[in-house]
Amino acid sequence: MHYSGLLYFRYSRTRKQWSDATFKYLSRLLREEHANTAGVHLASGYHVFKEVVKDPDWSGSVYGFRTISESDDELKMFPGYKHGWFFTSIMCEGPRYLPWLTARFKLQGGIMIKKHLDSLEQLSGQYDVVVNCSGLGAYSLVNDKSVYPIRGQLLRVEAPWIKHFVAYDDFVIYIFPGDRTIALGGTHQYKDWRETNDEEDCEVIFKECCKLVPSLKKSKVLYKWAGLRPGRLSVRLEKENVKFGNRRLKVVHNYGHGGGGISLHWGCAQHAARLVRDILEEVPLASCKL
DSSP states (O other): OOSEEEOOOOSOHHHHHHHHHHHHHHHHHHTSTTHHHHTEEEEEEEEEESSOOOOOTTTTTSEEEEEEETTSGGGGGSTTOOEEEEEEEEEEEHHHHHHHHHHHHHHTTOOOOOOOOSOGGGGTTTOSOEEEOOGGGHHHHSOOTTOEEEEEEEEEEEOTTOOSEEEETTTTEEEEEOSSSEEEEOOOEETOOOOSOOHHHHHHHHHHHHHHSGGGGGOEEEEEEEEEEEEOSSOEEEEEEEEETTEEEEEEEEEOOGGGHHHHHHHHHHHHHHHHHHHHHHSOOOOOOO
């Protein structure tokens, strides 16, 4: 999904490990000359609530986490909100980060083939291991009916005076400043397959974001965007030995990240790479055909 991903932590111990590994990797990238090209930078801001909530289990993972109560003048910037957090994390902008990763992959000898697949059977007998990162496509590619879409919609606006992110509740409404534009969101519409923009959603998003930060009323809307997150009850990251008649295909599945793809991506990739290594150490390699 083309929006700025804020590194954010929660969920199970394994998921927390994936998040921590990703945060550690992006923290190193922040200190490298490639950070700007990759669309990776620090971002500070507020997460506010209409009721008092306990501190999250990820409070020690981000930078400078602190709680803001209703008695603090700071929270008066957001009328109607009784509780909040302020912290600094890492922003990773997908439209810049993904092309940068692709360029790195090709520079190191990686080959990209664009091909439509109806089944993994089309790959059997050609490769030693296949890593299935098909996201929402796993619904049909591997017949995983536990995969479902989580529709997201956002606006990109021009508002260079906005320097801090602001989010309400469980990121129901959010304002994420990027390097060049501001992302306003969003929606989390479960099992909604629509990929087209919904004007009513856009109006609600803009209206609610303006309630949080009234100066956004003067912002210029650059474009609107809708997309589908690959939802699943839990991420599927595991090995499978799939049989197609007399042939077998060794597969590592890595999909179902919902809206946490950026927050989890590097940790999950490391985990998947370890599973691939385990498979390759178990069996002799066949000749690989492209």
